[in-house]
Amino acid sequence: MRRAKINKIIKFSNVDGPGNRMSIFFQGCNYNCLYCHNPETINMCNSCGTCVGSCPVGALSIVDSKVCWDKKLCVECDRCTNICLIDSSPKTMDYSVEELLKEIKKVSGFIRGITVSGGEATLNYEFITELFKEVKKLGLTTFVDTNGSLDLREDIYSEFIKVTDNFMVDMKVWSEKKHKDLTGVDNLSVKKNIEFLGELGKLYEVRTVVVPEFLDNLETVTEVSKLIGSINSKNQLDERIIYKLIKYRQIGVKKENLEGKLLDLTSPADEIMEKLSKVAKENGVQKVIII
């Protein structure tokens, strides 16, 4: 039986696709973004034990040389994730498909679907494929939120794509070099995936975080919206692809980055967001959402 590390489950989420959804955040990411707002999801816990002493309520302990977390005692003060040396968390949960399905069934009457996110959810594509097959039997929709780094055109992903209703893809920055500076990885796959999923009619949304004075937001928004516009005109689907423009916010970002490379960067003003939204619309994106 396949298992996966889950960082967090949000029973009701209104920002991860259409309607009310359960969002499941997988642990582990192949990017290391400077502005990551949940860096504790990046790496797997190595049980170094640094966090254990930081817990004010004794919810952490070491059993069989592994860090264990007692959910019932935890007061969610986040001291453990703040002190973590490797951008991880002792608070992950280990689930089988069956166990996760049990959690989903509890709320299935209130949601219209499941969204998997991360970390980077697609790193667990085999687990998710099995999960989604079951989720579909409940009459729920299946969405994947991804950084688009895996080349989803490859054969090994075909079943995963088949059971996924829609994808939401991050396009962090258009310039390849800048993308590598920001995330540690180039963005060739991301662009290919957007085209590929768009043509399949399985691209629900593209997302860009707007960071003024740090990224070339105008270039990214212009190029991405042209790409969406061309897919929209080719597909002629009723459901248009959403372009979500997200304001950079300091909340959750690693302290050393806020004091280093991201020093003094603040959230973009509404006027900047509106201007970018206008650009996107001019390039053929019908639905632009600013958050």
Add this chain to the structure above:
Amino acid sequence: MSILDIIKDTNITFEQRVLGLARAAENSIDVLEMTDYVKEYREAGIICDLFEGNAPYRPRYILPDYDKFIKGGCEFLNITPPTDIWEATNNLLMFYKHVPSITTMPVYIGNIDYLLEKFVTDENEDECYRAIKLFLKHIDTTITDSFCHANIGPRETKAGMLILKAMRELELPTPNLTLKYSEETTNKLAIESINTALVTAKPSFAKDSMYREDFGGNEYGIVSCYNGLEVSGGAHTLVRVRLGRLAKKATNKSDFMENVLPKVAHEMLGYIDERIRFILEESVFFQVNFLVAEGFIKKEKFTGLFGMVGLAECVNHLMELEGKNGRFGSDDLANELGENIVKTLTKIIKDHKCKYFESEEKKHLLHSQVGIETDAGESPGCRIPIGEEPEIFEHIVQASPFHKYFASGIGDIYSFDETYKKNPQAILDIINGGFNMGLRFFSMYGSDCDVVRVTGYLVKKSEMEKLDQGKVVLRDTTILGKGARDNGRVLDRKLRKK
């Protein structure tokens, strides 16, 4: 408060002063028969008639058949049926001024979308919008009490959409609004309703099928805070028991369940009957009022309401007496005890026959009362104390078993953050889930609104601030709202974030 105090009060309007004086006059006589037990428990604030007055001279809640009025006019008021939107809205406004209630102002003003729909066409929509906006503004300014409640739905109508649009623009507390929600309701009307509620805290959603079943298929209306009652009828009176205080009279759980609770229920039913006797046999309302004479209301469609408040505090106290620390809202045993208390009351009410009702079938109805501004330390009805609410999902699961017992009103209020404005469908999914699970009523507001829902009725935060500064405000419910905010922490309700 003495007569002179009322005359000298600097915090009330002229109208509120006149009403205060009328109340003082009514309360200067004692004409109701009461047992010593009822007297003692009223004194102790355990049985409470919500300031209905010592000599009730009209039913508490009245739901005239407005459909009949629109179609046939009114002889007594010399009003003929309307021919266009201006006459329709004007006729209703004239009629409303003659619909009494406990507050003297109408608590129910009809399914206003259906009443106006036949006057709205594609060609005159702009004109109708203007008429409807003036109509609503007029109601807010002259019916200065947000217990005044309108209904819309379940079907989508042009008039209904215009009403919602006008309410979003006006952002006024009165009238309160409920959407009767059924399979007939379009997604467009439901989403438009949610978008409106996130701006101005209304409409609430009522599960139409559940109310229809409870009222035997008869027309019903949602009135005042969220009371479900029959159209052409209403409720003579609402008397309530404060269960939190009552629990203190018990020596242990079984003493409460077997002695204390049944005793108070029987005594209260006797007191409700006595108030009804006075209205029917001594006051002349049903003999002389034109609403009765012309058939807008019918005596046999009225009932009495048995209200209850403070279930959470009652359960928590009984749990403590048992040496257990589980609390209502989060502990299965405590929740089960809560439901047993409600079940016990339901049975006693069902077995009780009011001798002033002509039909054997007619029963008093249980009402989960939302509390009043002076209720320090007593949570509304069956609600979980503010601040202790669990996650919204657990909250709905906990609340849902209680709704079936309360044909005449129960509901929780959920506050949503601004991100929901971008995805109102998510709230509709939650409402659908809740209704499927057994909820009958669902209220919501946006955490950033000026108009907020206090316990059932609506107030403007900005008006409460005026009152804080000692200024006179138009609506009497603002005064109630301020009390509920200060004593009941109603603005600290748990915010629903993503």
